[in-house]
Amino acid sequence: MTDSLTIRRPDDWHVHLRDGAMLAGVAEYTARQFARAIVMPNLSPPVTTTDAARAYRERILAAVPDGLSFEPLMTAYLTDSTDPADLARGKAEGVLTAAKLYPANATTNSAHGVTDIAHLAPVFAAMEEAGLLLCIHGEVTTSDIDVFDREAVFIERHLSRIVRDFPGLKVVLEHITTSEGVAFVEAAGPNVAGTITPQHLHINRNAMLVGGIRPHAYCLPVAKREEHRLALRKAATSGSGKFFLGTDSAPHARHDKESACGCAGIFNAPFALESYVTVFDEEDALDRFEQFASLAGPAFYGLPVNEETVTLRRGDAAVPETIEAGGTAVVPFHAGETLSWRLVA
Numbered sequence: 092m093t094d095s096l097t098i099r100r101p102d103d104w105h106v107h108l109r110d111g112a113m114l115a116g117v118a119e120y121t122a123r124q125f126a127r128a129i130v131m132p133n134l135s136p137p138v139t140t141t142d143a144a145r146a147y148r149e150r151i152l153a154a155v156p157d158g159l160s161f162e163p164l165m166t167a168y169l170t171d172s173t174d175p176a177d178l179a180r181g182k183a184e185g186v187l188t189a190a191k192l193y194p195a196n197a198t199t200n201s202a203h204g205v206t207d208i209a210h211l212a213p214v215f216a217a218m219e220e221a222g223l224l225l226c227i228h229g230e231v232t233t234s235d236i237d238v239f240d241r242e243a244v245f246i247e248r249h250l251s252r253i254v255r256d257f258p259g260l261k262v263v264l265e266h267i268t269t270s271e272g273v274a275f276v277e278a279a280g281p282n283v284a285g286t287i288t289p290q291h292l293h294i295n296r297n298a299m300l301v302g303g304i305r306p307h308a309y310c311l312p313v314a315k316r317e318e319h320r321l322a323l324r325k326a327a328t329s330g331s332g333k334f335f336l337g338t339d340s341a342p343h344a345r346h347d348k349e350s351a352c353g354c355a356g357i358f359n360a361p362f363a364l365e366s367y368v369t370v371f372d373e374e375d376a377l378d379r380f381e382q383f384a385s386l387a388g389p390a391f392y393g394l395p396v397n398e399e400t401v402t403l404r405r406g407d408a409a410v411p412e413t414i415e416a417g418g419t420a421v422v423p424f425h426a427g428e429t430l431s432w433r434l435v436a
């Protein structure tokens with residue numbers, strides 16, 4: 092039995108660090124584990140330009156505690172009025188790594204998202220040309236489509252077309268939650284990849300709805316049926332370079348989640364590696380954890396792998412019921428549970 096695992100330092104290819112006091116409260120959890128992270132731009136108002144991304148990057152760096160080295164990789168939020176030339180400039184100046192597509196009203200702070208994806212053709216063409224990645228929240232938002240079907244329908248109606256029309260564009264289908272998402276990424280060419288969160292490897296939709304309504308298990312895309320969770324576990328532990336780590340850590344104040352209209356998002360940053368490695372252990376795939384956490388992402392993004400390492404050991408990691416961040420209580424993923432691996436260095 093393997094009791095200790097040392098791997099190259101991982102990166103988080105999808106995280107919400109927020110801003111202001113919340114940023115100051117959560118940045119260290121990500122920076123402690125990950126060398127780099129793709130930082131989501133869905134602030135209020137969103138980060139839509141190169142200049143805004145540069146300023147946000149400075150605020151993130153100021154929030155990282157001394158002694159931790161962490162590189163935020165910035166994204167720009169696409170809107171109906173995105174300027175393609177600004178994105179190209181952001182890439183050329185080393186500010187932007189990716190741009191993010193949120194269909195309007197798909198998720199937290201996406202009211203400024205794109206209302207008609209077809210209108211983005213000039214933007215996608217400029218991104219393809221500039222080598223700027225496209226990260227996608229892949230859900231349709233029309234009221235006739237069931238919330239549990241929104242990812243599969245997005246793939247069918249929109250993603251397949253984007254990938255076909257812009258074959259040179261690198262596309263990440265973020266936080267995949269379905270077997271359809273897994274199958275699409277697997278079947279697509281080498282320019283298409285998917286990130287997988289810890290929660291979608293651990294829970295199915297029962298966690299949200301059985302024995303009472305449980306707001307801390309609610310995120311978007313919502314957790315699906317068990318068969319989908321199993322497909323995600325298989326994909327994550329397969330050793331494929333097309334699936335990699337993206338926590339989607341999304342802190343919200345406890346009172347905003349425990350509400351008549353609770354916010355979507357799970358704050359998993361504090362024990363992210365412990366949570367993921369538990370899954371790899373259960374699947375007898377510890378030897379493939381480094382590929383998922385530390386190798387596949389940099390290869391897809393065309394970035395060097397990290398030279399430092401981290402070590403995880405078998406042993407109890409007790410997750411607190413709440414964590415104080417930004418002057419408020421936030422409930423972490425696995426609150427009150429004891430995980431069987433801990434990050435030691």
Ligand SMILES: NC(=O)N[C@@H](CC(=O)O)C(=O)O
Nearest residue numbers: 107198199310311341355356
């Ligand atoms: N995942 C979530 O449920 N919420 C995210 C937004 C997102 O990634 O869709 C957030 O910003 O809170």
Ligand SMILES: [Zn+2]
Nearest residue numbers: 198228311312
């Ligand atoms: Zn999302």
Ligand SMILES: [Zn+2]
Nearest residue numbers: 107131339341
């Ligand atoms: Zn997210």
